[in-house]
Amino acid sequence: xxxxxxxxxxxxxxxxxxSSQVKRMLKKIxxxxxxxxxxxxxxxxxxxxxxxxxxxxxxxxxxxEDHVKIVLADEGPGIPDIERAMQKGYSTASQKxxxxxxxxxxxxxxxxxxxxxLNITSEVGKGTTIEFVNYFFGH
Amino acid sequence: xxxxxxKNLVQGEVICGEDYLDQHIECVFASxxxxxxxxxxxxxxxxxxxxxxxxxxxxxxxxxxxxxxxxVRGKDVTEExxxxxxxxxxxxxxxxxxxxKTSGILYNAGLPAVY
Numbered sequence: 696x697x698x699x700x701x702x703x704x705x706x707x708x709x710x711x712x713x714s715s716q717v718k719r720m721l722k723k724i725x726x727x728x729x730x731x732x733x734x735x736x737x738x739x740x741x742x743x744x745x746x747x748x749x750x751x752x753x754x755x756x757x758x759x760e761d762h763v764k765i766v767l768a769d770e771g772p773g774i775p776d777i778e779r780a781m782q783k784g785y786s787t788a789s790q791k792x793x794x795x796x797x798x799x800x801x802x803x804x805x806x807x808x809x810x811x812x813l814n815i816t817s818e819v820g821k822g823t824t825i826e827f828v829n830y831f832f833g834h
Numbered sequence: 835x836x837x838x839x840x841k842n843l844v845q846g847e848v849i850c851g852e853d854y855l856d857q858h859i860e861c862v863f864a865s866x867x868x869x870x871x872x873x874x875x876x877x878x879x880x881x882x883x884x885x886x887x888x889x890x891x892x893x894x895x896x897x898x899x900x901x902x903x904x905x906v907r908g909k910d911v912t913e914e915x916x917x918x919x920x921x922x923x924x925x926x927x928x929x930x931x932x933x934x935k936t937s938g939i940l941y942n943a944g945l946p947a948v949y
Contacts, residue, residue, distance in 0.1 A: 708914075711893035718897065732899055736872050739897045743890075796868035796886045796894065805872055 696758040702745045704771065707795055710746040713754050714739040720756075721763070726831055734829045737809035738765055740802040741825050745769045747792040749822065762811075762830045773819040781807065781815075835859055835945055837902060837925055840881065843943055844929040844936050846904065849911050851925030859902060861948040864937050868894040880948055883940075885933055887911055892918045901925060906933045 698720070700713040718735040726734075738754075745752040749771025757764040774780045781803050788798025807813050810827035817823040838855040841848060848855065857879075864883035865871055871882060871894050881902045884891055887909035895903055901924050905911065908930040919926050929936055941947070 708889060710890065711897070714897055715893070728899065732897070735897045739893065740869070740872065795888060795890045796866060796884075797890070799867050799869050801867075801869035801873070805869055808873070 698756045698758070700754045700756075702742060702752045702754060702767075702769075704746060704748070704750040704752070704769075706746055707791075710743050710795075711739055714742050717756055717765075720758070724758070726763075730829060730831055733809040734763060734765070737806045737827055737829070738767075740805045740809075741765075741767045741827075743792075743795075743797050744802050744825075745771075747788055747795075747797060748772065752822075761832055762828055764826065764828045766824065766826045768822065768824045770822045773821055774815070774817040774823055775819050777815055777817060835943065837881075837927065839943075840904070840940065840945075841927050843939050844904070844927070844931055846927040846929040849905075849926035849928055850916050850920050851923070854901070854923070854925045857902070857925070859945065861946050862937070862940055863948045864933060866933075871895075871900070872898055874898060874900075874948060876948070881940075881945075883933060883936055885909060887915070889915055889918065891915075892922075892924070895919075895924060896922045903927070904929065904936065906931060906936050 721731045749769035752769030755766045783804045784800040786800035792798040812828045814826045859881045860879040862881045866886045877900050883904045885907045903926045905928045
């Protein structure tokens with residue numbers, strides 16, 4: 696099953712609403728609470744990243760029998776140095792983002808810690824795509 | 835310690851979740867940084883203390899499975915926040931005390947830190 700959600704950059708009121716819907720869906724189909732939590736924590740950080748840094752983005756949730764694959768593709772400034780962005784504490788977030796309780800350079804590390812596999816590609820001036828997979832029964 | 839006892843200790847008011855005041859809290863985490871909150875693994879019977887009163891603090895609780903939130907420094911709680919918290923069966927207590935004072939009172943009363 697495939698679901699797609701749209702996210703607008705700068706829309707802090709709705710930041711997290713996709714994660715919320717995905718959480719409900721995963722719970723409904725009986726995914727264990729630990730896997731649900733880990734998946735939505737990674738998704739929420741990534742969703743906040745789109746709101747915080749990009750102009751807009753699409754989140755595609757591909758639900759399979761034993762795993763979920765989530766792709767967040769945004770149109771935005773892109774990440775010039777992904778390795779650096781992955782370092783804890785490195786952030787380019789605005790004051791506004793920090794006021795929301797984020798922007799301390801923990802988003803990407805948190806996503807990594809809460810996903811079984813993670814792939815980030817980015818093109819400066821175009822956008823960033825984050826893809827992660829979580830397995831329901833270990834792998 | 836029950837939520838009701840915590841509320842009384844910090845001279846707080848219940849914003850929502852009145853039906854759950856008899857629930858027991860076992861440990862506390864205090865942070866204004868939501869990414870820090872999102873790193874917590876075991877949040878059973880955990881109370882989150884924060885001075886960050888906006889939709890993202892409620893969303894963070896939702897994603898982390900945290901049901902009990904204590905807002906310090908008397909920050910406003912909007913209707914939208916309240917609705918989202920109610921949708922997730924959360925309890926929100928608000929106190930006019932500062933983060934440090936609130937932490938000190940609860941620690942002194944025997945509530946340990948989550949780590």
